[in-house]
Amino acid sequence: MITAKSVSKSYGDALVVDDVTITLPARGITSIIGPNGAGKSTLLSMMARLVGMDAGHVTIDGLDVVTTPSEALARRLAILRQDNHMTARLTVHDLVTFGRYPYSRGRPTEEDAVHVARALDYLGLTDLSGRFLDELSGGQRQRAFVAMVLCQDTDYVLLDEPLNNLDMKHAASMMRLWRDACRDFGKTVVIVLHDINFASWYSDHIVAMRQGRICRQGTPDEIIRTDALRDIYDMQIDVREIGGRRVCLFYE
Template sequence: MIIANGVTKTYGTECVVDNVTITLPAKGITSIIGPNGAGKSTFLSMVSRLLDMDKGTVTVDGLDVTKAPGDVLARRLSILRQDNHMTARLTVRDLVSFGRYPYSKGRLTIEDKTHIDDAIGYLNLVELEGRYLDELSGGQRQRAFVAMVLCQDTDYVLLDEPLNNLDMKHAMAMMKLLRRAANELGKTVVLVLHDINFASWYSDYIVAMRNGKVAHQGPAEAIIRPDILSDVYDMDIKVHEIGGQRVSLYYE
Protein backbone atom coordinates (compact mmCIF):
# COMPACT_ATOMS: atom_id res chain seq x y z
CA MET A 1 0.00 0.00 0.00
CA ILE A 2 0.95 3.65 -0.41
CA ILE A 3 1.07 5.64 2.82
CA ALA A 4 1.32 9.43 2.73
CA ASN A 5 1.91 11.18 6.03
CA GLY A 6 1.64 14.97 6.35
CA VAL A 7 2.47 15.59 2.68
CA THR A 8 2.61 19.31 1.95
CA LYS A 9 3.53 21.48 -1.03
CA THR A 10 3.55 25.28 -1.09
CA TYR A 11 4.22 27.70 -3.94
CA GLY A 12 4.92 31.14 -2.50
CA THR A 13 2.03 31.83 -0.13
CA GLU A 14 -0.30 29.25 -1.69
CA CYS A 15 -0.47 25.79 -0.09
CA VAL A 16 -1.54 23.51 -2.94
CA VAL A 17 -1.31 20.26 -0.96
CA ASP A 18 -2.01 20.78 2.71
CA ASN A 19 -0.81 18.18 5.23
CA VAL A 20 -2.33 15.18 3.44
CA THR A 21 -2.25 11.95 5.42
CA ILE A 22 -3.83 9.00 3.67
CA THR A 23 -3.40 5.29 2.95
CA LEU A 24 -4.09 4.16 -0.62
CA PRO A 25 -5.03 0.47 -0.70
CA ALA A 26 -3.06 -2.14 -2.60
CA LYS A 27 -4.61 -3.81 -5.65
CA GLY A 28 -7.48 -2.52 -7.76
CA ILE A 29 -8.15 0.99 -9.02
CA THR A 30 -8.05 4.10 -6.84
CA SER A 31 -9.26 7.32 -8.45
CA ILE A 32 -8.39 10.77 -7.14
CA ILE A 33 -11.14 13.23 -8.03
CA GLY A 34 -11.93 16.85 -7.25
CA PRO A 35 -12.27 20.29 -8.86
CA ASN A 36 -9.47 22.11 -10.66
CA GLY A 37 -6.84 23.35 -8.24
CA ALA A 38 -7.66 20.71 -5.62
CA GLY A 39 -4.05 19.46 -5.57
CA LYS A 40 -4.66 16.09 -7.22
CA SER A 41 -1.83 16.08 -9.77
CA THR A 42 0.59 17.76 -7.36
CA PHE A 43 -0.09 15.08 -4.77
CA LEU A 44 0.38 12.27 -7.30
CA SER A 45 3.65 13.84 -8.49
CA MET A 46 4.99 13.87 -4.93
CA VAL A 47 3.96 10.25 -4.39
CA SER A 48 5.99 9.30 -7.47
CA ARG A 49 8.93 11.59 -6.57
CA LEU A 50 8.54 13.65 -9.72
CA LEU A 51 8.06 16.61 -7.40
CA ASP A 52 9.76 17.29 -4.08
CA MET A 53 7.47 17.68 -1.09
CA ASP A 54 8.05 20.49 1.41
CA LYS A 55 6.98 18.33 4.33
CA GLY A 56 5.87 14.77 4.95
CA THR A 57 6.75 11.26 3.88
CA VAL A 58 5.48 8.73 1.36
CA THR A 59 6.16 5.01 1.52
CA VAL A 60 5.30 2.31 -1.00
CA ASP A 61 5.11 -1.07 0.74
CA GLY A 62 7.45 0.40 3.35
CA LEU A 63 9.89 1.87 0.81
CA ASP A 64 10.51 5.58 1.43
CA VAL A 65 10.19 7.24 -1.97
CA THR A 66 12.45 10.15 -0.99
CA LYS A 67 15.33 7.88 0.03
CA ALA A 68 15.10 4.88 -2.30
CA PRO A 69 17.62 4.64 -5.17
CA GLY A 70 16.01 5.59 -8.46
CA ASP A 71 16.28 2.18 -10.08
CA VAL A 72 14.85 0.48 -6.99
CA LEU A 73 11.85 2.82 -6.91
CA ALA A 74 11.35 2.45 -10.67
CA ARG A 75 10.94 -1.30 -10.23
CA ARG A 76 8.22 -0.78 -7.66
CA LEU A 77 6.31 2.22 -9.00
CA SER A 78 5.72 3.70 -12.46
CA ILE A 79 3.96 6.89 -13.51
CA LEU A 80 2.48 8.34 -16.67
CA ARG A 81 2.49 12.11 -16.50
CA GLN A 82 -0.22 14.32 -17.93
CA ASP A 83 2.23 16.04 -20.30
CA ASN A 84 3.67 12.92 -21.90
CA HIS A 85 4.74 14.45 -25.20
CA MET A 86 7.85 13.19 -26.98
CA THR A 87 9.95 15.42 -29.21
CA ALA A 88 12.09 12.56 -30.56
CA ARG A 89 10.66 10.60 -33.49
CA LEU A 90 10.08 7.16 -32.00
CA THR A 91 8.18 4.08 -33.06
CA VAL A 92 5.67 2.48 -30.72
CA ARG A 93 8.13 -0.32 -29.99
CA ASP A 94 10.92 2.18 -29.23
CA LEU A 95 8.67 3.94 -26.74
CA VAL A 96 7.47 0.78 -25.02
CA SER A 97 11.04 -0.46 -24.66
CA PHE A 98 11.83 2.55 -22.46
CA GLY A 99 9.80 0.81 -19.79
CA ARG A 100 12.60 -1.75 -19.40
CA TYR A 101 15.32 0.83 -18.70
CA PRO A 102 15.29 0.33 -14.88
CA TYR A 103 16.22 -3.30 -15.52
CA SER A 104 18.42 -3.27 -18.62
CA LYS A 105 19.88 0.27 -18.61
CA GLY A 106 19.34 0.28 -22.38
CA ARG A 107 20.87 -3.13 -23.11
CA LEU A 108 17.78 -5.21 -23.77
CA THR A 109 17.82 -8.86 -22.82
CA ILE A 110 15.61 -11.67 -24.06
CA GLU A 111 13.50 -11.23 -20.93
CA ASP A 112 13.15 -7.51 -21.66
CA LYS A 113 12.01 -8.24 -25.21
CA THR A 114 9.42 -10.67 -23.87
CA HIS A 115 8.02 -7.96 -21.60
CA ILE A 116 7.95 -5.53 -24.54
CA ASP A 117 6.08 -8.03 -26.72
CA ASP A 118 3.62 -8.78 -23.92
CA ALA A 119 2.87 -5.09 -23.29
CA ILE A 120 2.40 -4.37 -26.98
CA GLY A 121 0.06 -7.32 -27.28
CA TYR A 122 -1.85 -6.44 -24.12
CA LEU A 123 -2.60 -2.93 -25.40
CA ASN A 124 -3.54 -4.24 -28.87
CA LEU A 125 -0.66 -2.44 -30.56
CA VAL A 126 0.92 -5.28 -32.55
CA GLU A 127 -0.13 -3.84 -35.91
CA LEU A 128 1.15 -0.41 -34.88
CA GLU A 129 4.48 -1.26 -33.26
CA GLY A 130 6.51 -0.10 -36.25
CA ARG A 131 4.59 3.16 -36.66
CA TYR A 132 5.96 6.48 -35.44
CA LEU A 133 4.14 8.18 -32.58
CA ASP A 134 3.40 11.27 -34.65
CA GLU A 135 1.55 9.05 -37.13
CA LEU A 136 -0.92 7.79 -34.52
CA SER A 137 -4.27 9.06 -33.35
CA GLY A 138 -4.54 10.46 -29.84
CA GLY A 139 -6.11 7.26 -28.54
CA GLN A 140 -3.46 5.05 -30.15
CA ARG A 141 -0.65 7.20 -28.80
CA GLN A 142 -2.10 7.14 -25.30
CA ARG A 143 -2.27 3.33 -25.45
CA ALA A 144 1.39 3.28 -26.44
CA PHE A 145 2.34 5.32 -23.38
CA VAL A 146 0.29 3.05 -21.12
CA ALA A 147 2.02 0.05 -22.71
CA MET A 148 5.37 1.61 -21.79
CA VAL A 149 4.23 1.97 -18.18
CA LEU A 150 2.96 -1.61 -18.02
CA CYS A 151 6.19 -2.82 -19.62
CA GLN A 152 8.00 -1.39 -16.61
CA ASP A 153 6.31 -4.25 -14.72
CA THR A 154 5.75 -2.45 -11.42
CA ASP A 155 3.20 -3.37 -8.78
CA TYR A 156 2.05 0.25 -8.61
CA VAL A 157 0.95 2.20 -11.70
CA LEU A 158 0.19 5.92 -11.34
CA LEU A 159 -1.57 7.79 -14.15
CA ASP A 160 -2.20 11.53 -14.17
CA GLU A 161 -5.35 12.25 -16.17
CA PRO A 162 -4.91 9.37 -18.64
CA LEU A 163 -8.18 10.28 -20.39
CA ASN A 164 -6.99 13.74 -21.42
CA ASN A 165 -7.79 14.53 -25.07
CA LEU A 166 -9.62 11.23 -25.57
CA ASP A 167 -13.17 11.07 -26.89
CA MET A 168 -15.77 8.98 -25.04
CA LYS A 169 -15.10 5.81 -27.05
CA HIS A 170 -11.33 5.88 -26.50
CA ALA A 171 -11.72 6.96 -22.87
CA MET A 172 -13.95 3.98 -22.18
CA ALA A 173 -11.53 1.65 -23.95
CA MET A 174 -8.68 3.02 -21.84
CA MET A 175 -10.57 2.51 -18.58
CA LYS A 176 -11.45 -1.06 -19.59
CA LEU A 177 -7.76 -1.76 -20.27
CA LEU A 178 -6.77 -0.38 -16.87
CA ARG A 179 -9.52 -2.41 -15.21
CA ARG A 180 -8.14 -5.52 -16.90
CA ALA A 181 -4.61 -4.69 -15.74
CA ALA A 182 -5.83 -4.40 -12.17
CA ASN A 183 -7.87 -7.61 -12.34
CA GLU A 184 -5.65 -9.85 -14.47
CA LEU A 185 -2.16 -8.58 -13.64
CA GLY A 186 -2.77 -7.72 -9.97
CA LYS A 187 -1.69 -4.10 -10.42
CA THR A 188 -2.45 -1.26 -8.04
CA VAL A 189 -3.63 1.53 -10.36
CA VAL A 190 -3.93 5.07 -9.02
CA LEU A 191 -5.54 7.62 -11.34
CA VAL A 192 -6.21 11.32 -11.32
CA LEU A 193 -9.58 11.65 -13.07
CA HIS A 194 -11.82 14.57 -13.92
CA ASP A 195 -14.67 12.42 -15.23
CA ILE A 196 -16.70 11.35 -12.20
CA ASN A 197 -18.75 8.90 -14.27
CA PHE A 198 -15.65 6.90 -15.21
CA ALA A 199 -14.45 7.07 -11.61
CA SER A 200 -17.83 5.74 -10.51
CA TRP A 201 -17.90 2.82 -12.93
CA TYR A 202 -14.32 1.59 -12.81
CA SER A 203 -12.91 2.47 -9.38
CA ASP A 204 -12.71 0.34 -6.29
CA TYR A 205 -11.68 3.23 -4.05
CA ILE A 206 -12.06 6.97 -4.46
CA VAL A 207 -10.20 9.88 -2.87
CA ALA A 208 -11.94 13.24 -3.23
CA MET A 209 -9.72 16.30 -2.78
CA ARG A 210 -10.68 19.93 -2.30
CA ASN A 211 -8.48 22.95 -1.54
CA GLY A 212 -5.36 20.82 -1.16
CA LYS A 213 -6.90 18.48 1.40
CA VAL A 214 -8.61 15.10 1.35
CA ALA A 215 -12.30 15.94 1.73
CA HIS A 216 -13.64 12.37 1.51
CA GLN A 217 -12.30 8.89 0.86
CA GLY A 218 -13.67 5.39 0.74
CA PRO A 219 -15.08 2.65 -1.52
CA ALA A 220 -16.64 3.98 -4.71
CA GLU A 221 -20.18 3.27 -3.57
CA ALA A 222 -19.60 5.34 -0.42
CA ILE A 223 -18.27 8.38 -2.32
CA ILE A 224 -20.45 8.47 -5.43
CA ARG A 225 -23.38 9.95 -3.56
CA PRO A 226 -25.16 13.26 -4.16
CA ASP A 227 -24.32 14.72 -0.76
CA ILE A 228 -20.61 13.82 -0.96
CA LEU A 229 -20.10 14.97 -4.55
CA SER A 230 -22.08 18.17 -4.06
CA ASP A 231 -19.84 18.98 -1.10
CA VAL A 232 -16.65 18.30 -3.05
CA TYR A 233 -17.60 20.30 -6.14
CA ASP A 234 -19.73 22.96 -4.41
CA MET A 235 -22.66 22.39 -6.77
CA ASP A 236 -25.81 20.32 -6.86
CA ILE A 237 -24.95 16.86 -8.25
CA LYS A 238 -27.47 14.07 -8.67
CA VAL A 239 -26.69 10.36 -9.08
CA HIS A 240 -28.97 8.55 -11.49
CA GLU A 241 -29.56 4.87 -10.67
CA ILE A 242 -31.39 2.01 -12.34
CA GLY A 243 -32.08 -1.03 -10.20
CA GLY A 244 -29.64 0.15 -7.56
CA GLN A 245 -26.76 0.43 -10.08
CA ARG A 246 -25.05 3.81 -10.50
CA VAL A 247 -25.57 4.86 -14.10
CA SER A 248 -24.62 8.50 -14.55
CA LEU A 249 -24.38 11.89 -12.91
CA TYR A 250 -26.16 15.06 -13.80
CA TYR A 251 -25.95 18.57 -12.50
CA GLU A 252 -28.36 21.32 -11.54
Protein backbone atom coordinates in the same frame (compact mmCIF):
# COMPACT_ATOMS: atom_id res chain seq x y z
CA MET B 1 0.68 0.00 -0.25
CA ILE B 2 1.14 3.72 -0.85
CA THR B 3 1.21 5.73 2.32
CA ALA B 4 1.43 9.49 2.65
CA LYS B 5 2.13 10.96 6.06
CA SER B 6 1.53 14.64 6.85
CA VAL B 7 2.42 15.67 3.33
CA SER B 8 2.32 19.37 2.49
CA LYS B 9 3.27 21.39 -0.52
CA SER B 10 2.92 25.05 -1.34
CA TYR B 11 3.72 27.04 -4.44
CA GLY B 12 4.69 30.48 -3.26
CA ASP B 13 2.01 31.53 -0.78
CA ALA B 14 -0.58 29.06 -2.03
CA LEU B 15 -0.83 25.94 0.10
CA VAL B 16 -1.76 23.29 -2.47
CA VAL B 17 -1.57 20.15 -0.38
CA ASP B 18 -2.26 20.67 3.28
CA ASP B 19 -1.00 18.06 5.73
CA VAL B 20 -2.42 15.03 3.95
CA THR B 21 -2.19 11.64 5.60
CA ILE B 22 -3.64 8.74 3.68
CA THR B 23 -3.09 5.10 2.90
CA LEU B 24 -4.17 3.94 -0.52
CA PRO B 25 -5.39 0.36 -0.64
CA ALA B 26 -3.37 -2.18 -2.62
CA ARG B 27 -4.80 -3.65 -5.84
CA GLY B 28 -7.56 -2.28 -7.99
CA ILE B 29 -8.29 1.21 -9.19
CA THR B 30 -8.26 4.12 -6.80
CA SER B 31 -9.53 7.39 -8.23
CA ILE B 32 -8.64 10.77 -6.83
CA ILE B 33 -11.40 13.27 -7.54
CA GLY B 34 -12.10 16.82 -6.51
CA PRO B 35 -12.57 20.33 -7.88
CA ASN B 36 -9.86 22.22 -9.76
CA GLY B 37 -7.04 23.31 -7.51
CA ALA B 38 -7.82 20.71 -4.85
CA GLY B 39 -4.24 19.41 -5.01
CA LYS B 40 -5.00 16.06 -6.67
CA SER B 41 -2.27 16.19 -9.31
CA THR B 42 0.23 17.67 -6.89
CA LEU B 43 -0.40 14.87 -4.39
CA LEU B 44 -0.02 12.29 -7.16
CA SER B 45 3.16 13.96 -8.42
CA MET B 46 4.64 13.89 -4.92
CA MET B 47 3.84 10.18 -4.63
CA ALA B 48 5.58 9.75 -7.98
CA ARG B 49 8.62 11.80 -6.81
CA LEU B 50 8.09 14.25 -9.71
CA VAL B 51 7.53 17.07 -7.26
CA GLY B 52 9.33 17.49 -3.98
CA MET B 53 7.29 17.88 -0.79
CA ASP B 54 7.72 20.65 1.76
CA ALA B 55 6.86 18.41 4.67
CA GLY B 56 5.95 14.82 5.41
CA HIS B 57 6.89 11.69 3.53
CA VAL B 58 5.48 9.15 1.14
CA THR B 59 6.34 5.47 1.21
CA ILE B 60 5.67 2.80 -1.41
CA ASP B 61 5.74 -0.66 0.15
CA GLY B 62 7.69 0.91 2.97
CA LEU B 63 10.25 2.58 0.68
CA ASP B 64 10.51 6.32 1.13
CA VAL B 65 10.14 7.90 -2.32
CA VAL B 66 12.62 10.66 -1.56
CA THR B 67 15.48 8.59 -0.18
CA THR B 68 15.10 5.34 -2.11
CA PRO B 69 17.22 5.22 -5.30
CA SER B 70 15.08 6.20 -8.26
CA GLU B 71 16.15 3.04 -10.04
CA ALA B 72 14.73 0.77 -7.35
CA LEU B 73 11.45 2.70 -7.24
CA ALA B 74 11.14 2.41 -11.01
CA ARG B 75 10.67 -1.33 -10.60
CA ARG B 76 7.70 -0.80 -8.29
CA LEU B 77 6.07 2.39 -9.46
CA ALA B 78 5.34 3.82 -12.90
CA ILE B 79 3.87 7.20 -13.71
CA LEU B 80 2.11 8.23 -16.85
CA ARG B 81 1.25 11.83 -17.46
CA GLN B 82 -0.92 13.10 -20.19
CA ASP B 83 1.21 15.74 -21.81
CA ASN B 84 3.63 13.35 -23.44
CA HIS B 85 5.01 15.75 -25.99
CA MET B 86 8.32 14.26 -26.97
CA THR B 87 10.85 15.73 -29.28
CA ALA B 88 12.58 12.48 -30.18
CA ARG B 89 11.20 10.50 -33.09
CA LEU B 90 10.72 6.90 -31.98
CA THR B 91 8.98 3.75 -33.12
CA VAL B 92 6.36 2.08 -30.98
CA HIS B 93 8.79 -0.77 -30.37
CA ASP B 94 11.53 1.64 -29.22
CA LEU B 95 9.12 3.34 -26.84
CA VAL B 96 7.79 0.14 -25.33
CA THR B 97 11.34 -1.17 -24.91
CA PHE B 98 12.10 1.83 -22.69
CA GLY B 99 9.68 0.26 -20.22
CA ARG B 100 12.44 -2.29 -19.57
CA TYR B 101 15.00 0.40 -18.80
CA PRO B 102 14.75 -0.04 -15.00
CA TYR B 103 15.83 -3.66 -15.49
CA SER B 104 18.21 -3.60 -18.43
CA ARG B 105 19.68 -0.08 -18.29
CA GLY B 106 19.46 0.32 -22.05
CA ARG B 107 20.71 -3.16 -22.96
CA PRO B 108 17.56 -5.21 -23.48
CA THR B 109 17.95 -8.93 -22.90
CA GLU B 110 15.98 -11.84 -24.34
CA GLU B 111 13.72 -11.71 -21.32
CA ASP B 112 13.07 -8.02 -21.94
CA ALA B 113 12.13 -8.81 -25.54
CA VAL B 114 9.54 -11.26 -24.23
CA HIS B 115 8.05 -8.58 -21.97
CA VAL B 116 7.96 -6.11 -24.85
CA ALA B 117 6.26 -8.55 -27.20
CA ARG B 118 3.72 -9.45 -24.52
CA ALA B 119 2.89 -5.80 -23.81
CA LEU B 120 2.55 -5.02 -27.52
CA ASP B 121 0.26 -8.00 -27.90
CA TYR B 122 -1.83 -7.10 -24.85
CA LEU B 123 -2.57 -3.70 -26.36
CA GLY B 124 -3.01 -4.94 -29.91
CA LEU B 125 0.00 -2.97 -31.12
CA THR B 126 2.06 -5.82 -32.56
CA ASP B 127 1.30 -4.84 -36.16
CA LEU B 128 2.16 -1.22 -35.45
CA SER B 129 5.41 -1.88 -33.61
CA GLY B 130 7.59 -0.61 -36.46
CA ARG B 131 5.58 2.58 -36.93
CA PHE B 132 6.80 5.92 -35.66
CA LEU B 133 4.74 7.51 -32.89
CA ASP B 134 4.03 10.58 -34.99
CA GLU B 135 2.40 8.35 -37.58
CA LEU B 136 -0.21 7.07 -35.10
CA SER B 137 -3.60 8.40 -34.09
CA GLY B 138 -4.00 9.93 -30.65
CA GLY B 139 -5.65 6.79 -29.27
CA GLN B 140 -2.95 4.50 -30.65
CA ARG B 141 -0.19 6.70 -29.29
CA GLN B 142 -1.86 6.61 -25.90
CA ARG B 143 -1.91 2.82 -26.05
CA ALA B 144 1.78 2.77 -26.92
CA PHE B 145 2.55 4.70 -23.74
CA VAL B 146 0.35 2.35 -21.76
CA ALA B 147 2.27 -0.58 -23.27
CA MET B 148 5.50 1.02 -22.08
CA VAL B 149 4.11 1.35 -18.57
CA LEU B 150 2.87 -2.25 -18.55
CA CYS B 151 6.27 -3.34 -19.79
CA GLN B 152 7.80 -1.63 -16.78
CA ASP B 153 6.09 -4.40 -14.83
CA THR B 154 5.42 -2.39 -11.69
CA ASP B 155 2.92 -3.16 -8.96
CA TYR B 156 1.85 0.47 -8.84
CA VAL B 157 0.81 2.74 -11.69
CA LEU B 158 -0.03 6.40 -11.17
CA LEU B 159 -2.00 8.14 -13.91
CA ASP B 160 -2.50 11.88 -14.04
CA GLU B 161 -5.74 12.72 -15.84
CA PRO B 162 -5.38 9.94 -18.41
CA LEU B 163 -8.65 10.78 -20.12
CA ASN B 164 -7.78 14.34 -21.13
CA ASN B 165 -7.89 14.78 -24.88
CA LEU B 166 -9.51 11.39 -25.44
CA ASP B 167 -12.95 11.03 -26.99
CA MET B 168 -15.60 8.95 -25.21
CA LYS B 169 -14.72 5.75 -27.03
CA HIS B 170 -11.03 5.99 -26.23
CA ALA B 171 -11.66 7.23 -22.71
CA ALA B 172 -13.90 4.26 -21.96
CA SER B 173 -11.48 1.79 -23.53
CA MET B 174 -8.61 3.33 -21.56
CA MET B 175 -10.47 2.81 -18.29
CA ARG B 176 -11.47 -0.74 -19.25
CA LEU B 177 -7.87 -1.42 -20.09
CA TRP B 178 -6.63 -0.39 -16.67
CA ARG B 179 -9.42 -2.29 -14.98
CA ASP B 180 -8.38 -5.39 -16.94
CA ALA B 181 -4.72 -4.77 -16.14
CA CYS B 182 -5.58 -4.64 -12.44
CA ARG B 183 -7.43 -7.92 -12.75
CA ASP B 184 -4.86 -9.67 -14.98
CA PHE B 185 -1.67 -8.50 -13.30
CA GLY B 186 -2.83 -7.61 -9.79
CA LYS B 187 -1.77 -4.01 -10.20
CA THR B 188 -2.62 -1.04 -8.06
CA VAL B 189 -3.66 1.89 -10.23
CA VAL B 190 -4.14 5.39 -8.87
CA ILE B 191 -5.87 7.79 -11.23
CA VAL B 192 -6.57 11.50 -11.00
CA LEU B 193 -9.94 11.95 -12.69
CA HIS B 194 -12.21 14.85 -13.43
CA ASP B 195 -15.19 12.94 -14.71
CA ILE B 196 -16.97 11.55 -11.65
CA ASN B 197 -19.00 9.16 -13.78
CA PHE B 198 -15.83 7.44 -14.92
CA ALA B 199 -14.73 7.35 -11.29
CA SER B 200 -18.05 5.90 -10.25
CA TRP B 201 -18.10 3.27 -12.96
CA TYR B 202 -14.54 1.97 -12.87
CA SER B 203 -13.09 2.63 -9.42
CA ASP B 204 -12.78 0.22 -6.54
CA HIS B 205 -11.99 3.07 -4.22
CA ILE B 206 -12.43 6.83 -4.43
CA VAL B 207 -10.48 9.52 -2.63
CA ALA B 208 -11.98 13.00 -2.72
CA MET B 209 -9.87 16.08 -2.17
CA ARG B 210 -10.87 19.62 -1.52
CA GLN B 211 -8.69 22.65 -0.78
CA GLY B 212 -5.56 20.58 -0.34
CA ARG B 213 -7.08 18.11 2.10
CA ILE B 214 -8.67 14.71 1.83
CA CYS B 215 -12.32 15.34 2.48
CA ARG B 216 -13.74 11.88 1.98
CA GLN B 217 -12.74 8.43 0.88
CA GLY B 218 -14.48 5.14 0.38
CA THR B 219 -16.11 2.88 -2.16
CA PRO B 220 -18.03 4.43 -5.08
CA ASP B 221 -21.24 3.65 -3.21
CA GLU B 222 -20.06 5.76 -0.29
CA ILE B 223 -18.75 8.70 -2.30
CA ILE B 224 -21.08 8.95 -5.26
CA ARG B 225 -24.00 10.27 -3.25
CA THR B 226 -25.68 13.61 -3.42
CA ASP B 227 -24.68 14.63 0.11
CA ALA B 228 -21.04 13.54 -0.23
CA LEU B 229 -20.66 15.19 -3.62
CA ARG B 230 -22.11 18.41 -2.26
CA ASP B 231 -19.34 18.46 0.34
CA ILE B 232 -16.74 17.87 -2.34
CA TYR B 233 -17.90 20.04 -5.20
CA ASP B 234 -20.23 22.54 -3.52
CA MET B 235 -22.86 21.60 -6.02
CA GLN B 236 -26.18 19.82 -6.11
CA ILE B 237 -25.59 16.60 -8.03
CA ASP B 238 -28.41 14.21 -8.76
CA VAL B 239 -27.27 10.57 -8.41
CA ARG B 240 -29.29 7.83 -10.12
CA GLU B 241 -28.79 4.15 -9.99
CA ILE B 242 -28.80 2.44 -13.37
CA GLY B 243 -28.22 -1.28 -13.56
CA GLY B 244 -26.68 -1.34 -10.10
CA ARG B 245 -24.20 1.47 -10.86
CA ARG B 246 -24.34 5.07 -9.77
CA VAL B 247 -24.50 7.76 -12.39
CA CYS B 248 -24.23 11.45 -11.64
CA LEU B 249 -26.38 14.03 -13.37
CA PHE B 250 -24.88 17.45 -12.97
CA TYR B 251 -26.30 19.11 -16.05
CA GLU B 252 -29.00 21.72 -15.67
